[in-house]
Amino acid sequence: MDELLLIGIGTGNPDHLTLQGVAAIRSADVILIPRKGADKADLADLRREICAGILGDDTARIVEFDLPRRASEGDYLANVEDWHDAIAQAWTRAIAATPGPAPRKVALLIWGDPSLYDSSLRIAGRLSPAPQITVLPGITALQALCAAHRMPLNRVGAPFLVTTGRRLRENGWPADADTVAVMLDGSCAFTTLDPAGLSIWWGAYLGMPNELTLSGPLADTAPRIQALRDEARARHGWIMDIYLLRRG
Structure with missing residues:
Protein backbone atom coordinates (compact mmCIF):
# COMPACT_ATOMS: atom_id res chain seq x y z
CA MET A 1 0.00 0.00 0.00
CA ASP A 2 1.38 3.37 -1.03
CA GLU A 3 -1.39 5.60 0.30
CA LEU A 4 -4.12 5.36 2.94
CA LEU A 5 -7.15 7.61 2.42
CA LEU A 6 -9.14 8.50 5.54
CA ILE A 7 -12.42 9.90 4.23
CA GLY A 8 -14.90 11.66 6.51
CA ILE A 9 -18.46 10.68 5.55
CA GLY A 10 -20.51 12.84 7.91
CA THR A 11 -23.03 11.55 10.42
CA GLY A 12 -25.25 9.25 8.42
CA ASN A 13 -26.58 11.16 5.43
CA PRO A 14 -24.83 10.16 2.16
CA ASP A 15 -25.38 13.73 0.96
CA HIS A 16 -22.91 14.91 3.62
CA LEU A 17 -20.01 13.46 1.62
CA THR A 18 -17.87 16.19 0.05
CA LEU A 19 -16.92 16.25 -3.62
CA GLN A 20 -13.33 15.73 -2.47
CA GLY A 21 -14.45 12.60 -0.62
CA VAL A 22 -16.30 11.33 -3.70
CA ALA A 23 -13.18 11.73 -5.84
CA ALA A 24 -11.08 9.92 -3.23
CA ILE A 25 -13.48 6.94 -3.14
CA ARG A 26 -13.36 6.70 -6.92
CA SER A 27 -9.56 6.74 -6.87
CA ALA A 28 -9.15 3.95 -4.30
CA ASP A 29 -8.09 0.44 -5.27
CA VAL A 30 -9.58 -1.02 -2.10
CA ILE A 31 -12.23 0.31 0.31
CA LEU A 32 -12.19 -1.28 3.76
CA ILE A 33 -15.54 -1.61 5.53
CA PRO A 34 -15.56 -2.73 9.18
CA LYS A 40 -24.58 -2.59 14.34
CA ALA A 41 -25.13 -3.84 10.80
CA ASP A 42 -26.64 -0.47 9.85
CA LEU A 43 -23.19 1.12 10.08
CA ALA A 44 -21.72 -1.21 7.46
CA ASP A 45 -24.89 -0.90 5.36
CA LEU A 46 -24.50 2.88 5.27
CA ARG A 47 -20.93 2.60 4.02
CA ARG A 48 -22.03 0.12 1.35
CA GLU A 49 -24.82 2.51 0.32
CA ILE A 50 -22.34 5.38 -0.05
CA CYS A 51 -20.01 3.22 -2.15
CA ALA A 52 -22.88 1.97 -4.33
CA GLY A 53 -23.99 5.54 -5.01
CA ILE A 54 -20.52 6.45 -6.22
CA LEU A 55 -19.17 3.22 -7.75
CA GLY A 56 -22.39 1.60 -9.01
CA ASP A 57 -21.91 -2.13 -9.52
CA ASP A 58 -18.13 -1.93 -9.09
CA THR A 59 -18.17 -3.71 -5.73
CA ALA A 60 -14.99 -5.75 -6.22
CA ARG A 61 -13.03 -2.96 -4.54
CA ILE A 62 -14.94 -3.34 -1.27
CA VAL A 63 -13.25 -5.54 1.34
CA GLU A 64 -14.99 -6.16 4.67
CA PHE A 65 -13.35 -7.17 7.93
CA ASP A 66 -14.46 -7.86 11.50
CA LEU A 67 -13.60 -5.02 13.85
CA PRO A 68 -11.91 -6.22 17.07
CA ARG A 69 -13.68 -5.42 20.32
CA ARG A 70 -12.14 -3.32 23.07
CA ALA A 71 -11.76 -4.93 26.49
CA SER A 72 -14.16 -3.41 29.01
CA GLU A 73 -12.33 -4.49 32.18
CA GLY A 74 -9.02 -3.15 33.48
CA ASP A 75 -7.14 0.04 32.69
CA TYR A 76 -9.01 2.12 30.10
CA LEU A 77 -6.00 3.67 28.34
CA ALA A 78 -4.12 0.35 28.22
CA ASN A 79 -7.21 -1.31 26.74
CA VAL A 80 -7.42 1.40 24.08
CA GLU A 81 -3.75 0.89 23.15
CA ASP A 82 -4.26 -2.87 22.78
CA TRP A 83 -7.44 -2.29 20.79
CA HIS A 84 -5.71 0.07 18.36
CA ASP A 85 -2.93 -2.49 17.84
CA ALA A 86 -5.54 -5.14 17.07
CA ILE A 87 -7.35 -2.88 14.59
CA ALA A 88 -4.10 -2.06 12.76
CA GLN A 89 -3.45 -5.80 12.45
CA ALA A 90 -7.01 -6.34 11.15
CA TRP A 91 -6.45 -3.67 8.48
CA THR A 92 -3.18 -5.31 7.46
CA ARG A 93 -4.74 -8.78 7.21
CA ALA A 94 -7.70 -7.48 5.17
CA ILE A 95 -5.41 -5.69 2.73
CA ALA A 96 -3.09 -8.71 2.41
CA ALA A 97 -6.08 -10.96 1.63
CA THR A 98 -7.20 -8.77 -1.28
CA PRO A 99 -7.14 -10.78 -4.54
CA GLY A 100 -4.86 -9.66 -7.35
CA PRO A 101 -1.93 -7.25 -7.19
CA ALA A 102 -1.22 -5.38 -3.99
CA PRO A 103 -3.46 -2.29 -3.80
CA ARG A 104 -1.69 1.06 -4.05
CA LYS A 105 -4.52 3.18 -2.59
CA VAL A 106 -6.66 1.96 0.31
CA ALA A 107 -9.63 3.95 1.64
CA LEU A 108 -11.45 3.91 4.96
CA LEU A 109 -14.78 5.70 5.34
CA ILE A 110 -14.77 7.48 8.69
CA TRP A 111 -18.04 8.28 10.45
CA GLY A 112 -17.96 12.03 11.12
CA ASP A 113 -14.48 13.44 10.71
CA PRO A 114 -11.11 11.61 10.95
CA SER A 115 -9.63 14.38 13.13
CA LEU A 116 -12.21 14.79 15.93
CA TYR A 117 -12.54 12.04 18.55
CA ASP A 118 -11.69 9.37 16.01
CA SER A 119 -8.68 7.10 16.33
CA SER A 120 -8.07 6.20 12.69
CA LEU A 121 -5.00 8.46 12.46
CA ARG A 122 -3.50 6.92 15.60
CA ILE A 123 -4.16 3.42 14.26
CA ALA A 124 -2.70 4.31 10.88
CA GLY A 125 0.50 5.34 12.66
CA ARG A 126 0.95 1.70 13.70
CA LEU A 127 1.10 0.40 10.12
CA SER A 128 4.43 -0.95 8.88
CA PRO A 129 5.70 -0.07 6.38
CA ALA A 130 4.10 3.33 6.88
CA PRO A 131 1.98 4.50 3.93
CA GLN A 132 1.38 8.08 2.91
CA ILE A 133 -1.74 9.20 4.78
CA THR A 134 -4.26 11.56 3.19
CA VAL A 135 -7.13 12.93 5.30
CA LEU A 136 -10.33 14.11 3.62
CA PRO A 137 -12.31 16.02 6.30
CA GLY A 138 -16.00 15.40 6.78
CA ILE A 139 -18.95 16.99 8.56
CA THR A 140 -18.52 16.58 12.31
CA ALA A 141 -21.22 15.48 14.72
CA LEU A 142 -20.89 18.91 16.36
CA GLN A 143 -21.77 20.65 13.12
CA ALA A 144 -24.72 18.32 12.55
CA LEU A 145 -25.96 18.84 16.13
CA CYS A 146 -25.89 22.63 15.88
CA ALA A 147 -27.54 22.53 12.45
CA ALA A 148 -30.32 20.27 13.74
CA HIS A 149 -31.04 22.66 16.62
CA ARG A 150 -30.48 25.79 14.47
CA MET A 151 -28.05 27.25 17.01
CA PRO A 152 -24.45 28.53 17.11
CA LEU A 153 -21.91 26.40 18.92
CA ASN A 154 -20.41 29.28 20.89
CA ARG A 155 -21.67 32.49 22.48
CA VAL A 156 -20.37 35.78 21.06
CA GLY A 157 -16.60 35.92 21.51
CA ALA A 158 -16.71 33.00 23.97
CA PRO A 159 -14.84 29.66 23.89
CA PHE A 160 -16.34 26.19 24.20
CA LEU A 161 -14.92 22.91 25.44
CA VAL A 162 -15.22 19.49 23.77
CA THR A 163 -14.91 16.47 26.06
CA THR A 164 -16.10 12.90 26.52
CA GLY A 165 -18.83 11.38 28.64
CA ARG A 166 -16.24 9.45 30.64
CA ARG A 167 -14.35 12.61 31.62
CA LEU A 168 -17.58 14.47 32.44
CA ARG A 169 -18.67 11.62 34.70
CA GLU A 170 -15.29 11.31 36.43
CA ASN A 171 -14.38 15.00 36.77
CA GLY A 172 -17.71 16.86 36.79
CA TRP A 173 -18.34 20.19 35.10
CA PRO A 174 -15.06 21.52 33.63
CA ALA A 175 -13.66 24.51 35.49
CA ASP A 176 -14.31 27.92 33.91
CA ALA A 177 -16.42 26.36 31.12
CA ASP A 178 -19.58 28.03 29.88
CA THR A 179 -20.41 25.73 26.95
CA VAL A 180 -19.45 22.04 26.89
CA ALA A 181 -19.91 19.66 23.95
CA VAL A 182 -19.90 16.00 24.99
CA MET A 183 -19.06 13.10 22.67
CA LEU A 184 -18.69 9.34 23.15
CA ASP A 185 -21.10 9.17 26.09
CA GLY A 186 -22.60 5.72 26.41
CA SER A 187 -24.11 6.22 29.87
CA CYS A 188 -25.77 9.67 29.98
CA ALA A 189 -23.07 11.37 32.06
CA PHE A 190 -25.19 14.55 32.14
CA THR A 191 -27.31 12.86 34.83
CA THR A 192 -24.36 13.12 37.25
CA LEU A 193 -24.33 16.95 37.14
CA ASP A 194 -26.22 19.41 39.30
CA PRO A 195 -28.81 20.52 36.72
CA ALA A 196 -29.39 23.98 38.22
CA GLY A 197 -28.82 26.65 35.57
CA LEU A 198 -27.87 24.13 32.85
CA SER A 199 -29.58 23.60 29.48
CA ILE A 200 -28.97 20.71 27.08
CA TRP A 201 -29.26 20.24 23.31
CA TRP A 202 -29.14 16.53 22.41
CA GLY A 203 -29.21 14.67 19.10
CA ALA A 204 -28.95 11.07 17.88
CA TYR A 205 -28.71 9.55 14.39
CA LEU A 206 -28.01 13.08 13.15
CA GLY A 207 -28.52 13.52 9.44
CA MET A 208 -30.31 10.19 9.09
CA PRO A 209 -34.04 9.64 8.43
CA ASN A 210 -34.47 8.48 12.05
CA GLU A 211 -32.81 11.60 13.51
CA LEU A 212 -33.86 12.43 17.09
CA THR A 213 -33.42 15.74 18.93
CA LEU A 214 -34.43 17.12 22.33
CA SER A 215 -33.52 20.34 24.11
CA GLY A 216 -34.43 22.33 27.20
CA PRO A 217 -33.49 22.81 30.86
CA LEU A 218 -31.38 19.84 31.97
CA ALA A 219 -33.55 19.08 34.99
CA ASP A 220 -36.65 18.57 32.84
CA THR A 221 -35.02 17.20 29.69
CA ALA A 222 -32.59 14.62 31.10
CA PRO A 223 -35.27 12.00 31.93
CA ARG A 224 -36.86 12.47 28.51
CA ILE A 225 -33.50 11.96 26.78
CA GLN A 226 -32.80 8.81 28.79
CA ALA A 227 -36.20 7.30 27.94
CA LEU A 228 -35.97 8.17 24.24
CA ARG A 229 -32.37 6.99 24.04
CA ASP A 230 -33.18 3.62 25.64
CA GLU A 231 -36.16 3.08 23.32
CA ALA A 232 -34.16 4.01 20.19
CA ARG A 233 -31.24 1.81 21.13
CA ALA A 234 -33.55 -1.14 21.76
CA ARG A 235 -35.23 -0.60 18.38
CA HIS A 236 -32.08 -0.15 16.26
CA GLY A 237 -29.53 -2.15 18.26
CA TRP A 238 -27.14 0.83 18.41
CA ILE A 239 -27.11 4.56 18.94
CA MET A 240 -24.73 7.41 18.17
CA ASP A 241 -25.54 10.61 19.99
CA ILE A 242 -23.96 13.88 21.08
CA TYR A 243 -25.04 16.84 23.18
CA LEU A 244 -24.22 20.40 24.14
CA LEU A 245 -24.52 21.74 27.69
CA ARG A 246 -24.60 25.44 28.50
CA ARG A 247 -24.91 27.55 31.65
CA GLY A 248 -27.50 30.25 31.88
Missing part, protein backbone atom coordinates in the same frame (compact mmCIF):
# COMPACT_ATOMS: atom_id res chain seq x y z
CA ARG A 35 -18.20 -5.12 10.50
CA LYS A 36 -19.17 -4.42 14.11
CA GLY A 37 -21.58 -7.29 14.66
CA ALA A 38 -25.21 -7.93 13.77
CA ASP A 39 -26.49 -5.31 16.21
Whole structure:
Protein backbone atom coordinates (compact mmCIF):
# COMPACT_ATOMS: atom_id res chain seq x y z
CA MET A 1 0.00 0.00 0.00
CA ASP A 2 1.38 3.37 -1.03
CA GLU A 3 -1.39 5.60 0.30
CA LEU A 4 -4.12 5.36 2.94
CA LEU A 5 -7.15 7.61 2.42
CA LEU A 6 -9.14 8.50 5.54
CA ILE A 7 -12.42 9.90 4.23
CA GLY A 8 -14.90 11.66 6.51
CA ILE A 9 -18.46 10.68 5.55
CA GLY A 10 -20.51 12.84 7.91
CA THR A 11 -23.03 11.55 10.42
CA GLY A 12 -25.25 9.25 8.42
CA ASN A 13 -26.58 11.16 5.43
CA PRO A 14 -24.83 10.16 2.16
CA ASP A 15 -25.38 13.73 0.96
CA HIS A 16 -22.91 14.91 3.62
CA LEU A 17 -20.01 13.46 1.62
CA THR A 18 -17.87 16.19 0.05
CA LEU A 19 -16.92 16.25 -3.62
CA GLN A 20 -13.33 15.73 -2.47
CA GLY A 21 -14.45 12.60 -0.62
CA VAL A 22 -16.30 11.33 -3.70
CA ALA A 23 -13.18 11.73 -5.84
CA ALA A 24 -11.08 9.92 -3.23
CA ILE A 25 -13.48 6.94 -3.14
CA ARG A 26 -13.36 6.70 -6.92
CA SER A 27 -9.56 6.74 -6.87
CA ALA A 28 -9.15 3.95 -4.30
CA ASP A 29 -8.09 0.44 -5.27
CA VAL A 30 -9.58 -1.02 -2.10
CA ILE A 31 -12.23 0.31 0.31
CA LEU A 32 -12.19 -1.28 3.76
CA ILE A 33 -15.54 -1.61 5.53
CA PRO A 34 -15.56 -2.73 9.18
CA ARG A 35 -18.20 -5.12 10.50
CA LYS A 36 -19.17 -4.42 14.11
CA GLY A 37 -21.58 -7.29 14.66
CA ALA A 38 -25.21 -7.93 13.77
CA ASP A 39 -26.49 -5.31 16.21
CA LYS A 40 -24.58 -2.59 14.34
CA ALA A 41 -25.13 -3.84 10.80
CA ASP A 42 -26.64 -0.47 9.85
CA LEU A 43 -23.19 1.12 10.08
CA ALA A 44 -21.72 -1.21 7.46
CA ASP A 45 -24.89 -0.90 5.36
CA LEU A 46 -24.50 2.88 5.27
CA ARG A 47 -20.93 2.60 4.02
CA ARG A 48 -22.03 0.12 1.35
CA GLU A 49 -24.82 2.51 0.32
CA ILE A 50 -22.34 5.38 -0.05
CA CYS A 51 -20.01 3.22 -2.15
CA ALA A 52 -22.88 1.97 -4.33
CA GLY A 53 -23.99 5.54 -5.01
CA ILE A 54 -20.52 6.45 -6.22
CA LEU A 55 -19.17 3.22 -7.75
CA GLY A 56 -22.39 1.60 -9.01
CA ASP A 57 -21.91 -2.13 -9.52
CA ASP A 58 -18.13 -1.93 -9.09
CA THR A 59 -18.17 -3.71 -5.73
CA ALA A 60 -14.99 -5.75 -6.22
CA ARG A 61 -13.03 -2.96 -4.54
CA ILE A 62 -14.94 -3.34 -1.27
CA VAL A 63 -13.25 -5.54 1.34
CA GLU A 64 -14.99 -6.16 4.67
CA PHE A 65 -13.35 -7.17 7.93
CA ASP A 66 -14.46 -7.86 11.50
CA LEU A 67 -13.60 -5.02 13.85
CA PRO A 68 -11.91 -6.22 17.07
CA ARG A 69 -13.68 -5.42 20.32
CA ARG A 70 -12.14 -3.32 23.07
CA ALA A 71 -11.76 -4.93 26.49
CA SER A 72 -14.16 -3.41 29.01
CA GLU A 73 -12.33 -4.49 32.18
CA GLY A 74 -9.02 -3.15 33.48
CA ASP A 75 -7.14 0.04 32.69
CA TYR A 76 -9.01 2.12 30.10
CA LEU A 77 -6.00 3.67 28.34
CA ALA A 78 -4.12 0.35 28.22
CA ASN A 79 -7.21 -1.31 26.74
CA VAL A 80 -7.42 1.40 24.08
CA GLU A 81 -3.75 0.89 23.15
CA ASP A 82 -4.26 -2.87 22.78
CA TRP A 83 -7.44 -2.29 20.79
CA HIS A 84 -5.71 0.07 18.36
CA ASP A 85 -2.93 -2.49 17.84
CA ALA A 86 -5.54 -5.14 17.07
CA ILE A 87 -7.35 -2.88 14.59
CA ALA A 88 -4.10 -2.06 12.76
CA GLN A 89 -3.45 -5.80 12.45
CA ALA A 90 -7.01 -6.34 11.15
CA TRP A 91 -6.45 -3.67 8.48
CA THR A 92 -3.18 -5.31 7.46
CA ARG A 93 -4.74 -8.78 7.21
CA ALA A 94 -7.70 -7.48 5.17
CA ILE A 95 -5.41 -5.69 2.73
CA ALA A 96 -3.09 -8.71 2.41
CA ALA A 97 -6.08 -10.96 1.63
CA THR A 98 -7.20 -8.77 -1.28
CA PRO A 99 -7.14 -10.78 -4.54
CA GLY A 100 -4.86 -9.66 -7.35
CA PRO A 101 -1.93 -7.25 -7.19
CA ALA A 102 -1.22 -5.38 -3.99
CA PRO A 103 -3.46 -2.29 -3.80
CA ARG A 104 -1.69 1.06 -4.05
CA LYS A 105 -4.52 3.18 -2.59
CA VAL A 106 -6.66 1.96 0.31
CA ALA A 107 -9.63 3.95 1.64
CA LEU A 108 -11.45 3.91 4.96
CA LEU A 109 -14.78 5.70 5.34
CA ILE A 110 -14.77 7.48 8.69
CA TRP A 111 -18.04 8.28 10.45
CA GLY A 112 -17.96 12.03 11.12
CA ASP A 113 -14.48 13.44 10.71
CA PRO A 114 -11.11 11.61 10.95
CA SER A 115 -9.63 14.38 13.13
CA LEU A 116 -12.21 14.79 15.93
CA TYR A 117 -12.54 12.04 18.55
CA ASP A 118 -11.69 9.37 16.01
CA SER A 119 -8.68 7.10 16.33
CA SER A 120 -8.07 6.20 12.69
CA LEU A 121 -5.00 8.46 12.46
CA ARG A 122 -3.50 6.92 15.60
CA ILE A 123 -4.16 3.42 14.26
CA ALA A 124 -2.70 4.31 10.88
CA GLY A 125 0.50 5.34 12.66
CA ARG A 126 0.95 1.70 13.70
CA LEU A 127 1.10 0.40 10.12
CA SER A 128 4.43 -0.95 8.88
CA PRO A 129 5.70 -0.07 6.38
CA ALA A 130 4.10 3.33 6.88
CA PRO A 131 1.98 4.50 3.93
CA GLN A 132 1.38 8.08 2.91
CA ILE A 133 -1.74 9.20 4.78
CA THR A 134 -4.26 11.56 3.19
CA VAL A 135 -7.13 12.93 5.30
CA LEU A 136 -10.33 14.11 3.62
CA PRO A 137 -12.31 16.02 6.30
CA GLY A 138 -16.00 15.40 6.78
CA ILE A 139 -18.95 16.99 8.56
CA THR A 140 -18.52 16.58 12.31
CA ALA A 141 -21.22 15.48 14.72
CA LEU A 142 -20.89 18.91 16.36
CA GLN A 143 -21.77 20.65 13.12
CA ALA A 144 -24.72 18.32 12.55
CA LEU A 145 -25.96 18.84 16.13
CA CYS A 146 -25.89 22.63 15.88
CA ALA A 147 -27.54 22.53 12.45
CA ALA A 148 -30.32 20.27 13.74
CA HIS A 149 -31.04 22.66 16.62
CA ARG A 150 -30.48 25.79 14.47
CA MET A 151 -28.05 27.25 17.01
CA PRO A 152 -24.45 28.53 17.11
CA LEU A 153 -21.91 26.40 18.92
CA ASN A 154 -20.41 29.28 20.89
CA ARG A 155 -21.67 32.49 22.48
CA VAL A 156 -20.37 35.78 21.06
CA GLY A 157 -16.60 35.92 21.51
CA ALA A 158 -16.71 33.00 23.97
CA PRO A 159 -14.84 29.66 23.89
CA PHE A 160 -16.34 26.19 24.20
CA LEU A 161 -14.92 22.91 25.44
CA VAL A 162 -15.22 19.49 23.77
CA THR A 163 -14.91 16.47 26.06
CA THR A 164 -16.10 12.90 26.52
CA GLY A 165 -18.83 11.38 28.64
CA ARG A 166 -16.24 9.45 30.64
CA ARG A 167 -14.35 12.61 31.62
CA LEU A 168 -17.58 14.47 32.44
CA ARG A 169 -18.67 11.62 34.70
CA GLU A 170 -15.29 11.31 36.43
CA ASN A 171 -14.38 15.00 36.77
CA GLY A 172 -17.71 16.86 36.79
CA TRP A 173 -18.34 20.19 35.10
CA PRO A 174 -15.06 21.52 33.63
CA ALA A 175 -13.66 24.51 35.49
CA ASP A 176 -14.31 27.92 33.91
CA ALA A 177 -16.42 26.36 31.12
CA ASP A 178 -19.58 28.03 29.88
CA THR A 179 -20.41 25.73 26.95
CA VAL A 180 -19.45 22.04 26.89
CA ALA A 181 -19.91 19.66 23.95
CA VAL A 182 -19.90 16.00 24.99
CA MET A 183 -19.06 13.10 22.67
CA LEU A 184 -18.69 9.34 23.15
CA ASP A 185 -21.10 9.17 26.09
CA GLY A 186 -22.60 5.72 26.41
CA SER A 187 -24.11 6.22 29.87
CA CYS A 188 -25.77 9.67 29.98
CA ALA A 189 -23.07 11.37 32.06
CA PHE A 190 -25.19 14.55 32.14
CA THR A 191 -27.31 12.86 34.83
CA THR A 192 -24.36 13.12 37.25
CA LEU A 193 -24.33 16.95 37.14
CA ASP A 194 -26.22 19.41 39.30
CA PRO A 195 -28.81 20.52 36.72
CA ALA A 196 -29.39 23.98 38.22
CA GLY A 197 -28.82 26.65 35.57
CA LEU A 198 -27.87 24.13 32.85
CA SER A 199 -29.58 23.60 29.48
CA ILE A 200 -28.97 20.71 27.08
CA TRP A 201 -29.26 20.24 23.31
CA TRP A 202 -29.14 16.53 22.41
CA GLY A 203 -29.21 14.67 19.10
CA ALA A 204 -28.95 11.07 17.88
CA TYR A 205 -28.71 9.55 14.39
CA LEU A 206 -28.01 13.08 13.15
CA GLY A 207 -28.52 13.52 9.44
CA MET A 208 -30.31 10.19 9.09
CA PRO A 209 -34.04 9.64 8.43
CA ASN A 210 -34.47 8.48 12.05
CA GLU A 211 -32.81 11.60 13.51
CA LEU A 212 -33.86 12.43 17.09
CA THR A 213 -33.42 15.74 18.93
CA LEU A 214 -34.43 17.12 22.33
CA SER A 215 -33.52 20.34 24.11
CA GLY A 216 -34.43 22.33 27.20
CA PRO A 217 -33.49 22.81 30.86
CA LEU A 218 -31.38 19.84 31.97
CA ALA A 219 -33.55 19.08 34.99
CA ASP A 220 -36.65 18.57 32.84
CA THR A 221 -35.02 17.20 29.69
CA ALA A 222 -32.59 14.62 31.10
CA PRO A 223 -35.27 12.00 31.93
CA ARG A 224 -36.86 12.47 28.51
CA ILE A 225 -33.50 11.96 26.78
CA GLN A 226 -32.80 8.81 28.79
CA ALA A 227 -36.20 7.30 27.94
CA LEU A 228 -35.97 8.17 24.24
CA ARG A 229 -32.37 6.99 24.04
CA ASP A 230 -33.18 3.62 25.64
CA GLU A 231 -36.16 3.08 23.32
CA ALA A 232 -34.16 4.01 20.19
CA ARG A 233 -31.24 1.81 21.13
CA ALA A 234 -33.55 -1.14 21.76
CA ARG A 235 -35.23 -0.60 18.38
CA HIS A 236 -32.08 -0.15 16.26
CA GLY A 237 -29.53 -2.15 18.26
CA TRP A 238 -27.14 0.83 18.41
CA ILE A 239 -27.11 4.56 18.94
CA MET A 240 -24.73 7.41 18.17
CA ASP A 241 -25.54 10.61 19.99
CA ILE A 242 -23.96 13.88 21.08
CA TYR A 243 -25.04 16.84 23.18
CA LEU A 244 -24.22 20.40 24.14
CA LEU A 245 -24.52 21.74 27.69
CA ARG A 246 -24.60 25.44 28.50
CA ARG A 247 -24.91 27.55 31.65
CA GLY A 248 -27.50 30.25 31.88
